[in-house]
Amino acid sequence: MTPKDYYNKIANKYDEVYAKPYFQIENDFILAEIRKNCNLAIGKVLDLGCGTGMLLDEQYCADYTGVDISAMMVNLARKKHPHKYFVIDQASEYVRHIAQVGMKYDVILALFGSPSYFRKEYFYALNQIAKPGAYGYLMYYNKTHHDPYIYGMNGSDVERTGITPMEAINLAAQIKGAVTVEGHYIPDGMRKKESYPRFMIKRKLHKANKPGRRLGDSNYITLKIKWD
Numbered sequence: 001m002t003p004k005d006y007y008n009k010i011a012n013k014y015d016e017v018y019a020k021p022y023f024q025i026e027n028d029f030i031l032a033e034i035r036k037n038c039n040l041a042i043g044k045v046l047d048l049g050c051g052t053g054m055l056l057d058e059q060y061c062a063d064y065t066g067v068d069i070s071a072m073m074v075n076l077a078r079k080k081h082p083h084k085y086f087v088i089d090q091a092s093e094y095v096r097h098i099a100q101v102g103m104k105y106d107v108i109l110a111l112f113g114s115p116s117y118f119r120k121e122y123f124y125a126l127n128q129i130a131k132p133g134a135y136g137y138l139m140y141y142n143k144t145h146h147d148p149y150i151y152g153m154n155g156s157d158v159e160r161t162g163i164t165p166m167e168a169i170n171l172a173a174q175i176k177g178a179v180t181v182e183g184h185y186i187p188d189g190m191r192k193k194e195s196y197p198r199f200m201i202k203r204k205l206h207k208a209n210k211p212g213r214r215l216g217d218s219n220y221i222t223l224k225i226k227w228d
Contacts, residue, residue: 003117004069007051011072014052030111030139031058037224038135043106046129048091049114053077056084065105067094069117092118092125099128108136113220116141116162120171127176127227136225140168142183168221177227183220 007014017023034040040059047055050066051073057080066086068074074086087094091110108130110118115138130136141162163171165181172179 007068007070008072011052011070011076014073015076018054026112027054027058030137031055033224034107034109034135034137035059037137037226038107040107044104044131045107045109046105048095048108048110049112049117050074050077050086053081053084053086055109055111056081067091090117090119091115092122095125095129096122099125104129104131104134106131106134108134108138108225110138112139113141113162115139123171124174126225127174130177130225130227132228134225134227136223136227138223138225139220140222142219142221143167163221165221168223172223175223175225175227177225179226180224182222182224 001009010017040055040061042062044063045055045061045065047064047066050068051070053066053076055061056064056066056077061084064084066074066077066084067089068077068086069088069090071088074088077084077086089097091114108126126136143162143164165183168181172181
């Protein structure tokens with residue numbers, strides 16, 4: 001099953017499933033990390049893999065563009081946020097297109113594994129759509145921790161690629177700016193609980209010659225970017 005088919009299939013249940021307390025804690029953690037580095041309320045924000053508009057559910061963004069390959073997900077996002085701009089497209093194709101026409105953003109986000117579905121050959125185009133001083137937060141699935149398939153709702157499997165810690169380093173080398181590579185993981189058993197302290201534990205990449213030493217068991221490998 002393709003990502004497009006999968007997310008169209010689960011769209012109507014998506015918000016209900018991810019409203020559970022442990023997912024809300026995860027959302028709060030990630031948004032707090034992003035807010036430390038940029039003002040989402042006033043910057044021009046590009047949300048790649050926007051789904052049903054979770055970011056806007058949690059955060060006011062005056063100038064916002066959301067992109068998702070799932071028409072069903074985007075239609076739900078438009079109903080919740082009718083005054084915001086959404087595009088049905090494959091995110092990396094959209095990035096390539098707007099790079100050609102000269103559009104630029106203050107904040108570029110791809111959260112909760114979204115960039116794992118992107119075409120890596122278009123990664124360089126992010127440099128062309130980022131304003132000087134722009135901030136980026138790209139959360140990839142960790143290929144060394146996850147299977148290549150995510151077992152989804154309704155008994156469906158959907159293929160995803162993810163990246164390894166070394167691939168994260170190679171992607172970071174294409175960025176025209178400063179990049180921090182971090183990992184976030186959820187300790188075993190935490191998702192069975194309804195409430196608990198901050199569970200997203202950050203594992204920083206300390207030595208490039210041993211990239212998997214502390215990132216190997218992370219759920220996500222995140223590239224935090226500050227463009228020149």
